[in-house]
Amino acid sequence: ISSRVTQQQTTQQCLLGSVKRIPQNCSFCGQFKLAKPAPEWSGTAVANGEFKEISSANYRGKYLVFFFYPADFTFICPTEIISFSDRVEEFRKINCEVVGCSTDSHFTHLAWINTPRKQGGLGNMNIPLLSDKTYDIAKAYGVFKEDDAVTFRGLFIIDDKGNLRQITINDLPVGRNVDEVLRLVQGFQFTDKHGEVCPANWKPGSDTMKPDVKGSKSYFSKHN
Structure with missing residues (x-):
């Protein structure tokens, strides 16, 4: 696959199951498989109002809901993040954590958290928001939207052994x-x-x- 456009088209075909032979550099299919280890990651997050280095290894022994959202200070995204944050205790009661991730910086995450909810901000957060400024994590999980440098609404359920159990990827206009x-x-x-x-x-x-x-x-x- 020689061009960026062709790579994106092939990724979409792979998601739809219409590719008979998966290319080695397909940005979705070549990175991971269901029931196999999920891609590992690490980075700076905003957790409990502070900058903190976190990694996928921190969640071994627990289930993890790892979700991507397009960008801070947008429209659908705060409704999703607030919904997960407000209900995170329901996940924790069953030994599951929740982490959100976007390509924004941790500084932008913090500014958004410090913005009141009535003004489109997040307010107090009960879940970490991870920064992926290099796009490496988004690419590893096959959700990077190259033309806008944001992510699709990918959500991944990872079990207590680190294996990927579920994949959902929404286009930008519809929340989860x-x-x-x-x-x-x-x-x-x-x-x-x-x-x-x-x-x-x-x-x-x-x-x-x-x-x-x-x-x-x-x-x-x-x-x-």
Whole structure:
């Protein structure tokens, strides 16, 4: 792939499953795989109102929701970040942390946090916001939008062993659903512990099924 445009087109085709042969330098598919180790990262974040060096290694032994957002001082982004921050204790109760990341500097992160919410700011934050000024982390996770030097709305669920369990990447205009992210973490943790699988629209406490022909029939006979 010789041009930037061609690389972006190929990445989109890979996401849609329309590429038969994945090129070695595809900016999405060549970096990681589901159920395999997630790309490691480190950098400066704003955590509890202070600059702090953090890394993916800090979260080993816990689940991690690692999400990217396009830019500070924008429009959809504060609604997402505030939603995750305000509900982070629900994640922590199930041994899961949440980290946000963008290509802005940690200074810009801090300025945004210090801006009141009624003026489009973040206010007090309960989750770290990581700076990726070099774009290295965004590129490693396949979410870097080169023409604008921002990131797509990528969200990655990483388990307590550091393996990637879920990928969601939204285009810029649509935000994410915290309830669904929490449900997914709960689902993966349930399967880790019990070995059964979670059907469509599963929620904690609802029926699961055994992943075999005989066991699944018990679920099908009850729900169909």
